[in-house]
Amino acid sequence: MEGCRRRRETAWDGVAWRDAVANHPHLLKAEKARSGRILLGTLCAHAPPEILHAFDIVPVRLWGAGADPGGADPLLQSFICPPVRQIMAMGLAGRYDFLDGLVHAYSCDAACGLFNIWRRNLHPKFAFQLSLPYMDTPEALAYAQVEFRRLITALETLTDRAYEPERLRAAIGLYREARVLLRRAYARKRQDGGPAYADLYRLSLALQVFPVETVLPWLTAFDAAADGPAVAGDAGTTRLMISRSLCADEALFTEIAALGGNIVVDDTCIGYRTLLGEAAPEGDPVTALVRHHLARPPCSARADFPARRAYFLEQIEAFRVEAVVFIHQKFCDPHLADHPFLKTLLEERGIPSLQVELEGEGLTGQIRTRLEGFFEMIGKNGP
Amino acid sequence: MDAQKTTKRLKANTALREIIAEFYADGHRAKAEGRPVGWIPPMNGLIELFYAMDIHPIFPENWAPVCAAIGTNRENFAACAGHGYADDLCGYFRNNVGYALDGIDAPDQPLGGLPKPDFLISFGAGCIPTMKTFQVLCDHFDCPVIRADLPQVAMEDIGEHHLRYGVAQIKRLIAFLEDLTGRRLDMDRLSQAVAWTDEACRLWDEIMALRAAVPAPFSAAEIGIMFVMVTRHGTPIAVDFLRDVLAEVKERVAQGVGVVPDERLRLFWDNIPLWYNMKLFNYFEKWNAVVVAETYTSAWTLRMDPSRPLESIAYKSLVSYPLVSCVSLEKRLELIRKAVREYRIDGAILHSNRSCKPISMGQLDIQRMLNDELGVPAVLFDGDHMDGDKFAFAPFQTRIDAFIEMLLERRASAHAPNP
Numbered sequence: 001m002e003g004c005r006r007r008r009e010t011a012w013d014g015v016a017w018r019d020a021v022a023n024h025p026h027l028l029k030a031e032k033a034r035s036g037r038i039l040l041g042t043l044c045a046h047a048p049p050e051i052l053h054a055f056d057i058v059p060v061r062l063w064g065a066g067a068d069p070g071g072a073d074p075l076l077q078s079f080i081c082p083p084v085r086q087i088m089a090m091g092l093a094g095r096y097d098f099l100d101g102l103v104h105a106y107s108c109d110a111a112c113g114l115f116n117i118w119r120r121n122l123h124p125k126f127a128f129q130l131s132l133p134y135m136d137t138p139e140a141l142a143y144a145q146v147e148f149r150r151l152i153t154a155l156e157t158l159t160d161r162a163y164e165p166e167r168l169r170a171a172i173g174l175y176r177e178a179r180v181l182l183r184r185a186y187a188r189k190r191q192d193g194g195p196a197y198a199d200l201y202r203l204s205l206a207l208q209v210f211p212v213e214t215v216l217p218w219l220t221a222f223d224a225a226a227d228g229p230a231v232a233g234d235a236g237t238t239r240l241m242i243s244r245s246l247c248a249d250e251a252l253f254t255e256i257a258a259l260g261g262n263i264v265v266d267d268t269c270i271g272y273r274t275l276l277g278e279a280a281p282e283g284d285p286v287t288a289l290v291r292h293h294l295a296r297p298p299c300s301a302r303a304d305f306p307a308r309r310a311y312f313l314e315q316i317e318a319f320r321v322e323a324v325v326f327i328h329q330k331f332c333d334p335h336l337a338d339h340p341f342l343k344t345l346l347e348e349r350g351i352p353s354l355q356v357e358l359e360g361e362g363l364t365g366q367i368r369t370r371l372e373g374f375f376e377m378i379g380k381n382g383p
Numbered sequence: 384m385d386a387q388k389t390t391k392r393l394k395a396n397t398a399l400r401e402i403i404a405e406f407y408a409d410g411h412r413a414k415a416e417g418r419p420v421g422w423i424p425p426m427n428g429l430i431e432l433f434y435a436m437d438i439h440p441i442f443p444e445n446w447a448p449v450c451a452a453i454g455t456n457r458e459n460f461a462a463c464a465g466h467g468y469a470d471d472l473c474g475y476f477r478n479n480v481g482y483a484l485d486g487i488d489a490p491d492q493p494l495g496g497l498p499k500p501d502f503l504i505s506f507g508a509g510c511i512p513t514m515k516t517f518q519v520l521c522d523h524f525d526c527p528v529i530r531a532d533l534p535q536v537a538m539e540d541i542g543e544h545h546l547r548y549g550v551a552q553i554k555r556l557i558a559f560l561e562d563l564t565g566r567r568l569d570m571d572r573l574s575q576a577v578a579w580t581d582e583a584c585r586l587w588d589e590i591m592a593l594r595a596a597v598p599a600p601f602s603a604a605e606i607g608i609m610f611v612m613v614t615r616h617g618t619p620i621a622v623d624f625l626r627d628v629l630a631e632v633k634e635r636v637a638q639g640v641g642v643v644p645d646e647r648l649r650l651f652w653d654n655i656p657l658w659y660n661m662k663l664f665n666y667f668e669k670w671n672a673v674v675v676a677e678t679y680t681s682a683w684t685l686r687m688d689p690s691r692p693l694e695s696i697a698y699k700s701l702v703s704y705p706l707v708s709c710v711s712l713e714k715r716l717e718l719i720r721k722a723v724r725e726y727r728i729d730g731a732i733l734h735s736n737r738s739c740k741p742i743s744m745g746q747l748d749i750q751r752m753l754n755d756e757l758g759v760p761a762v763l764f765d766g767d768h769m770d771g772d773k774f775a776f777a778p779f780q781t782r783i784d785a786f787i788e789m790l791l792e793r794r795a796s797a798h799a800p801n802p
Contacts, residue, residue, distance in 0.1 A: 075747050079471070079737045106535050109511050109709075113744025116712035120748055131534035133548070134507020139555075140532060143548040301511060304530065305518045331471050333740070337515035340467035341522065 010035075010214060017218040021202045024209045025095055028060060032098035038159065041099045043087075043115065044107030045208070045274040046132055046302070048289055051148065052103070053171035053212060054164070055155045060099065061208035061270065062087045065248035067095070069360040075117050081331040082360030083246045084110045091122050101126025101158075103151070107269075108301045108334055126158050134302055136294040144290045152286070168285040174212045179275045181219040182207065186272055188226060189264040190319055195226060196234050197263035198253045204271050236262035238378060239320050243267040243312075243342070244327035245300070245335055249362035252327065259375040265319040267312060273297045300334035305341055312342060316351065323378055324353040325371075330360075352378050389604040389661035392642060395628045399608060402624060403449075406614050407494040413439035414498040419564060422500040422520060424513050428699030429504070429556065431576035431617035431692070436560055436568055441497055443479040443516060445613050450478050451658035451769050453493045459486050460770065473512035474738040474769025480519050500526050502563055504556070508533035509704045510741045529559040533700050538711040541701055549697030574689045576617035577696065581687035583616055586625035588684055593632050594675045595726050598641020600632045603652050603674035604664035612683045641673070648672035648790055649727055651719070651759075653749060654734035654742050655679055655768035663779075670787045676726040678742075681718055682707050708741035715745065716752055723757050730790045731761035732783070738767045760793070762786040 011030035012020045020027055032039055038057045042049070049059040064086025071089025072080075090096055101124035104115035112129075119127040130147055133140035152163045182203055188194035203222065206215045240261040246269055256263060266272050279285070279292035298307035315321070324346055328335050339355060346353045354374040356367045413420050418437055423429055425444035433440040450456045456474070459481030464470065466484055468477060487496060505517040505528055521528045531552045536545050557568050590608075593600055608628055611621040635641075650667060652674045657663055664674055685702055687695040705711040706718075722728065731753050736743045746763060753761040764782050767773035 077735050077743055077746070080740060080744065109741045110744065112535065113709040113712075113740065116709050117745055117748060120712060120745075129537060129540065131536045131540070131545070133532050133534055135530065135532040137532075139548060139551040143544055143551075146544040302507070304505060305522050331740075333472060333511040333515065336469040336472055337476065337512070337519075339469070341519075343467060 010211075012210070012214065017206065018199075018202055020210070021206045024063075024205075025090075025098075028058070028209070029098040031058075038100045039098055040126060041096060041102045042208075043102070043104050043111045044301075045269060045299075046105035046107065046293065046296075047103040047130060048148065048151075048293065049208075049212070050168060050171040050175050050279070050285075050289055051151055051155065053174070054168040055159045055161065057155070057159070058211050059103075059208075061205070062090075062096065062102075063205070063209065063246070063248055064090055067093070075121060076114075079331055080113070081110050081245075081329045082358060083248070083329055084114045086248075086360060088114055088118065091118055099124065101128070103128045103130065105130040105132050108332075110331075110333075126154070128154050132293065132302075140294055141287070141290055144294060145286055148286050148290055165285050168289070169281070171212070172279045172285055172289060173281060174216065175207075176278050176281070178207055178212050178216055178219055179278070181216075181223050183272075183275045184223060185219075185226065186265065186275070193233050194264070195222070197257070197266075198250055201250070201253065201266075201271065204274065208270055208274070234262040236260045238262060238375070239264045239322045241265050241267060241316065241319065241321040241324045242327055243324060243335075245269045245329055245332055247327050247329075247358065249358075251363040252367070255363055255368060255371060256325065259371055261323070261325070261375065264321065265315050267315065269299060272315070273299060300338045305338075308338060309341070309345060312345065316349075321351065323351060323374075325374070326353060326355040328355060328357050330357050390665045391605055391607075393601055393605050393608070393628065393631060395608065395624070395631055396605070398624060398627065399610065402615070402620060403610055404494060406610075407497075410439050410441055410498045411495050414501075419501040420498045421502050421504065422497075422517075423504045424506050424509060424517060425613065428696035428703070429553070430614075431573060431580055431696050432553070432557065432560070432568070434617040435572040435576045436564060436566065438560065438564070439498075440614070441500065442613060443483070443497070443520070444475050444513065445610070446482070446497055447475045447478040447769060448658035449494065450482065452661070454659070455482075455486065455493070456659065456769055456771075462486055471737075472515075473510075474767055476512040476516050478769055479516050483520055484523055500524055502527040502529070502559075504528075505530045506533065507531070508535065508700070510708070510739075527559075527563060529556060531556055535704060535710050536701060538702060538705045538714045541698075545701055546694055546697050549701055550693045553693055553697055553700075570692065573692045577687045577692040578689035579619055579622050580616040580699070581689060581695075583612065583621040583625055584683050584685055584687065586622065586629055587612060587680075590625065590629050590632055591676075591680060591684075592725075593629075593636050596636040597649075597727065598639065598643070598646035599649065599673050599675040599726075600635035600640065600642075602642045602664055602668075603656065603677055604642075604661065606656060606661075606664075606677065606680065609680060609683075643668050643671045643673060645671050646673055647794065648729045648787065650674045651722060651726070651728045651731040652677040652679075652734070653719070653731060653746060654736045655739055657734070657766055657771075657774055658768055659771045660774070660776075666780075666783070667787065670791065672729075672787055672790075674732070676722045676728065678707055678715065678719065678722075681722075704741075709744040710741065712745045712748065716749060719749060719753070720757065723753070723759055728759055729794065730786065731759060732786075733761055733763040734766050734768075735763050736766060736768050737773050738769050760786070760790060 011034050012027045039060050041060050041062045052059040064083045067086040067089045069082045069085035072085040076085050234257050236257050238261050240263045276297045279288040298311050420439045422441045425442050430440050456478050459478040462485035463477040463481030505521045611624050615621040733746045750761040753759040764779050
């Protein structure tokens with residue numbers, strides 16, 4: 001199945017990877033116009049990109065970066081979280097016109113509403129809701145296999161091509177390869193040094209918005225250069241974890257670094273959590289993929305407190321985290337409801353934390369002031 | 384804001400008050416007698432199982448409107464905030480977490496408060512705030528917990544494998560309850576409980592259908608009758624009560640007794656009521672306007688099959704959430720179209736509810752569908768089903784007054800003789 005990773009011309013040929021990530025909506029649009037490839041939007045990492053890839057579809061994680069949430073006013077109330085409003089605003093403005101449809105996996109209530117409102121108003125050619133279980137049991141495995149096969153059947157209809165297990169196995173292999181490389185990049189942050197967090201964030205995002213065969217060479221080159229002098233790391237001295245759902249504003253990371261923070265790991269919906277676990281290479285690929293999904297690290301929307309607590313502590317220990325910044329989106333129920341118990345968990349261990357809340361406008365003066373105050377408080381102001 | 388009580392007209396409300404008091408008294412009796420008390424999430428099909436096994440169910444989400452009505456919601460919100468929870472979280476969450484963590488031990492509570500749980504069911508199902516509420520409760524109470532699972536599926540997508548998975552979860556729960564109580568589930572008792580639920584749903588549909596009569600025999604101000612649909616499914620209590628309600632409503636229809644003497648406008652209400660201000664439902668009466676149908680009351684428009692009790696309660700669990708939320712937006716629109724036709728709706732009031740995203744999302748589509756497709760004007764107002772501080776009466780009044788006047792003018796023009 002070498003065809004799965006075959007080199008083909010794309011609209012981002014010759015574009016430096018950091019620029020490609022920053023401009024991904026424009027490049028994807030150009031790619032659609034150029035090649036006519038099918039592109040499907042996803043709202044959460046629980047929509048399996050491997051299955052889409054097996055049908056030669058590009059999975060594109062929707063990302064409301066830079067959009068004015070007010071653009072969603074005709075369809076969404078102001079008390080819906082900013083990322084969902086920003087994605088809807090981009091959809092209404094035609095900035096996601098290159099998409100052929102959406103795959104949704106009940107990430108949260110707001111994402112579910114977005115999926116249905118999008119479907120009703122933007123009339124995509126394809127819209128699929130995957131109803132995944134919350135538990136990892138034998139019954140859940142059997143159930144989720146049927147759900148994944150429903151998606152496969154729907155994609156067969158969309159693409160007019162039959163499902164080929166070998167293609168799915170190959171896609172699983174490619175994503176595994178990419179995740180291993182990116183995990184290795186994160187692992188370098190376990191020790192002192194390592195790459196800049198902004199690059200880890202960009203590469204994580206790249207894997208969510210570009211075909212995996214595009215991202216693999218970027219990751220390979222990044223990995224090869226990792227120990228060389230050309231790779232810039234973070235100069236901050238406070239080993240930091242950030243915890244959030246989505247945050248499209250890189251300026252926040254820059255500011256944290258400027259204040260002395262060294263983000264060594266994240267607990268986010270695009271980031272380290274999406275890289276952990278692997279689908280087994282042997283056996284039925286659908287079953288392997290389902291097992292991988294059921295055993296994924298616990299996110300705030302789909303896991304209970306004991307699972308979240310264990311995962312959180314594990315990462316704090318593994319990455320020697322000294323402080324945590326919770327970057328919450330206003331009105332984000334899953335993360336807001338998790339915050340008090342996670343904060344208590346940190347207090348019990350003497351780890352300082354800060355909560356900032358975003359309202360769609362990214363890094364504001366108020367957030368900058370709060371970050372400054374936090375770093376002054378923990379006494380490590382300045383790199 | 385103090386709780387604003389509604390003016391009710393059905394005689395059945397006297398019996399309802401006794402049923403409510405008895406439900407909570409029975410919970411305390413169960414606790415005293417050593418019968419297990421289980422706290423469970425709302426709107427699911429498990430209650431039949433509880434009653435079939437002599438377990439007393441407690442629904443925190445049903446307790447929240449009681450707190451709003453008696454005014455203790457504010458104390459619970461303050462307690463919840465004291466534990467670090469954001470003010471933007473759902474009012475049910477804030478009330479129930481505040482109550483469970485602090486308020487439950489307060490002396491002299493109305494209705495005696497809630498008996499503490501002997502076990503908890505924590506679901507992966509329904510809306511996020513409900514899931515999170517139960518995660519907090521599981522973390523707080525030192526009692527056995529069963530974690531169950533029922534993914535959110537759009538009504539139109541529900542298939543055999545969803546039902547099969549639901550049944551598998553219910554079997555896990557039965558094993559858990561049998562271990563807890565030391566007793567086997569009697570399937571005949573479960574079938575009987577399912578039969579009572581089915582009869583309650585049938586009666587409910589019949590009662591709701593009578594509201595199509597002009598004048599409407601009762602309004603949304605009587606929505607409290609759904610207490611039995613939440614807490615007393617699976618028992619003859621709901622059936623007996625609803626039979627009495629049906630008889631009373633039939634009599635009102637036969638005698639042409641309406642909510643107001645000269646009904647002029649028939650309104651539809653979307654989203655959860657403002658539990659601390661049920662009097663709003665009477666506000667429209669000064670124009671002889673009556674809320675004759677709601678989205679929320681359609682949550683029990685389903686049938687159960689006593690010969691397949693496990694499948695029936697699995698189905699009820701699966702449909703309860705999508706039936707009224709944005710999980711099945713198209714189905715919800717369909718339901719509203721049907722209501723507009725059957726209840727001869729003149730206008731719709733859409734409560735844009737900060738506390739409930741799953742029900743509020745899609746309301747702008749509903750508004751447009753009503754206006755553009757059905758020619759039924761609809762007005763949206765900002766509110767919150769639990770928190771009076773997030774609802775301002777003056778803007779509501781300004782908006783609603785203008786809306787009703789517009790509806791009256793439309794009506795007058797429609798009835799005016801052609802020049």
